[in-house]
Amino acid sequence: MDRRAFLRLGAGTPALAGLSGLGLGLPAMAAAPAPDAAPAGLGWRTYEIVTEVALPAQAAPASVWLPATGGKLGDYQRTLATRWEAPAGQARAALAPGYDVRMVVVGWPEATDGPLRATLTQVVALRDRAVDLGQAPSPAVPRESAAVLREYLRPTRLLPLDGIVRDTALQVTAGAGDDVAKARALYQWVVDHTCRDASVRGCGTGDVAAMLRTGGIMNGKCADINALFVALSRAVGIPARDAYGVRVDLSQHGFKALGKDGDISKAQHCRAEFYTAGYGWVPVDPADVRKVALEEAPGGLPMDHAKVRAARALLFGAWEMNWVAYNHGHDVALPGSGAPPVPFLMYPNGHTVAGTLDSVDPDAFGYRIRSRRLA
Template identity: 35%
Template sequence: MKRREFLKTSALTLGAVSILPNQLLANENSRRFKVIYDFDIKYDEKNFAAKLWNPIPYDSDYQKVKFLKFSGDYNDYNINEENPYDAKVLYASWDKGETKKTLHIEMEIETTYRKVGLKFIKKASSENLPIPDGVKMYLEPTEHIPTTGKLKELADKLTKNKTDRFDKVKAIYDWVTYTTFRDPKVLGCGVGDAGKMVKSGYFGGKCTDISSLFVALLRASGIPAREVFGIRLGKSEYSKALGKSDDKGFATISSWQHCRAEYYIPGAGWIPSDPADITKLELVEKLKYDDKKVKELTSRYLHSWEMNWVGFNHARDFILSPKPTQFPLNMLGYPYAEADGDTLNYYSPKTFAYKITSQEIK
């Protein structure tokens, strides 16, 4: 068996996000998780070739990959970020044959509660600074994030008579969290087709749907915004609905992918937000929008993230490297694999097959 292994015990360079002063509460609620991925790729045919692309978390001031190790019986591999979003990807491939196709990944991830102060945001917004060139790509439309037509009309309606950027963000956030609802029938995290949501007038969905609607409305209003695809790692201090673990801190998180959002205010930087978890809290705990607990989370998640979660990337409607049979890819929050050119169902870990586990170790 051909075996390759990569080991690094210091922080990896994984697409770091710039953080400005006052954006983080220093060392508050630091947490550490051991995360394990196990792949044993399945296909209808015994004799097949396979390719796998798995997202790797980026490094930033609020999340760091402290340890990464992987091994398996693959024939080739690389770690690359050869895509427009610099999304970090572990790629592995297996030649055609009847042998097992396995990959084992171990990571230790340290996270820190992320919050940007409202006074800091409002002051920066009032200065009306220019948008940096490196951020302007997050004003552009993609296949699933349109910025014209009915969506633009809705954005203009929600921000009418508002000139301050943060005032626009707040108006859109309030409307999205009030209007949308979590639809448990939606598969996985949802497709995130913001244009279709507005055109149909149906505002039910999962986290990618709701975050994408928020992002599209912000972009249509001239405010850079992006989805952040990731996965929940452990328990939430706020609600069982927003986390995953058992009494020993160990969790199977194979289906706990979660999409959040960020918006950009020049002078303040990228601001964390999570309108989708408002709808999840309402559904799971059977609460109304005006209930005290929902109001508190709505206020928090305008400008913060609870970091029992780790982010992978901001990529939408893009092409992986090496180029797969299916492209462009809508998003990369789940492992993506092909067997003899056929896309495997990443929404079904057991048939794919993969298992992701997490344990809090600090």
């Protein structure tokens, strides 16, 4: 029997919509809000993101955890609708404890006559974001709550804030004045002392202390490089967080390496941001500076190349929103898995009768993610 569900995420409602009234036997998460409309104003673009999973029939009992896009994020992202279909499966919306990490969990308790299939479709509106750090901080900028700021100042399993992390952060920011100056010093240091490593699987793991202990240029991918910025910022008292998501379109800023459309199964990308009063959350992305240096042209580009310098300037204070955010979560416990928490939820996760599926290998796992821009 097909189990189908459709939910919408209200503009001001962080919880997922309730489904019990649809007669599907799925657990209610919250009272269903009114359907959210596409936001008005210039610069918004709307995308459909479809995740499809197909596992062999003999894989059951099996479960998959599919990341869902964040709801209303600042003035740059609105999730307009989410729907799923899981023939012969049992599907539900779920939240991981802490961080508002949203997902759809699909389970197949027994083998079926054909493949185990599930489809998650999300419609998201996006627009570019930028913070003008050349202007004086404004008291009109809404302040983040003290509880949220405390959350993004604490250590995590892979982001310790003592020892080599704190010592490094203090050295890098010595002599810097306010938090913006400190964050800028950390950003420049991370760009200068890291290197994107194409051999790292997926987006890396974000083990910050291990990176610093290398004693030289620190190799990694976005979840390593941007986590380093986040941990160093927190270590000197600046609230900071990773943003885990996926690229959904080509870059309109002329960076071939910083965009992907169509099949985005391997286009996951982690970004970062820090908070300071009078500016709010400030977007940064040192990892993409290193991606431009490595991948923008065959053989790579030197760090003093005009295109690398342009990316370096742009990505302290701005994000091109050809990318959608899932969540800010660390050490994410997958509901019902019984397994240890994963470092972050940016890829589909799965477990079958044969064991844990390889999240960063779409073909071996059996998933495909596609995006398209809607008119």
